[in-house]
């Protein structure tokens with residue numbers, strides 16, 4: 413099973429570009445241009461140079477000795493938390509800002525939930541001297557104040573969105589609305605493998621550097637270039653897409669994704685879209701969506717602001733349906749405990765998003781010789797407050 417997207421942007425039944433008529437031209441221009449630009453020598457040179465000198469790539473592949481002994485396997489952590497701005501998101505924003513520049517765009521818009529994508533976007537706009545407008549739900553503006561200040565310091569304008577639940581999903585809708593009124597000069601810089609075609613494909617390709625590096629790093633460290641297991645957390649699906657990109661057609665590799673269960677998949681307080689969602693259209697793509705019987709989008713619920721999205725990238729809807737991905741819902745308390753566990757066992761405080769991936773380890777059975785690569789999508793500095801407030805969920809680690 414290869415990574416394949418057809419020319420209309422479908423991954424099996426999922427994907428496509430369901431956009432209002434006023435955006436047809438923008439979206440089609442992008443569809444026509446992106447593959448040539450991404451494939452050009454000039455783009456590749458700029459992109460790889462910035463990844464190396466600005467982002468700090470390659471990110472290390474770290475053998476986690478104490479965690480390995482605990483889980484009875486050979487566990488390697490792919491350290492996206494060590495990137496500039498603290499997560500994998502910068503891989504994508506670096507790529508797309510170059511794409512926008514090649515297309516002659518001068519104004520950048522983006523949506524953000526927790527503010528991580530907003531910060532990564534404001535960062536590359538500062539780097540390139542481009543105008544930056546960030547749409548963020550008012551609720552998120554209030555709960556993610558530090559990131560809002562970072563964006564402002566970087567020169568971005570942050571627009572609090574007051575429609576709907578005032579969270580990520582509403583920020584996406586508002587960004588699309590802005591794009592409709594500025595189709596000519598504006599580039600919409602999407603933060604995950606979601607949105608209308610070609611965004612899911614663009615973002616997957618920009619993040620595929622993760623598995624490109626895993627290949628040669630594993631070869632160096634273990635003498636073979638593939639693991640037995642790949643594990644990543646999944647919100648919209650971009651760090652997972654990058655982690656698995658070069659291994660999708662390699663059946664020797666089991667792929668395990670951790671989605672946010674919130675209070676539990678069978679409650680109303682969940683963000684486990686792959687398990688709790690049904691087919692529908694969200695933000696320009698046909699995919700799995702958490703929705704009511706009459707098609708109203710439900711609010712996603714999880715302790716992790718970065719996984720708080722009621723949709724899922726269409727490539728994952730497809731791969732999960734075909735059985736290529738095993739998807740585990742990790743509840744809030746499991747994620748918090750796993751975040752403490754990694755902190756105390758390896759001295760690495762993971763983002764709460766990434767802690768969901770760590771928690772997946774205890775749901776799996778390993779043989780001692782199994783090589784497991786787990787992507788730590790981001791660092792937990794932004795989440796220290798949340799970890800401390802919820803230390804009652806940390807089990808044996810919470811007693812301090």
Ligand SMILES: *Cc1c(COP(=O)(O)O)cnc(C)c1O
Pocket residue numbers: 499500501528529603604605645646647648649650651652718719763765766789790791
């Ligand atoms: C945004 C974010 C995620 C979720 O986004 P994906 O597109 O699913 O990768 C996961 N981890 C961190 C640290 C994030 O900031």
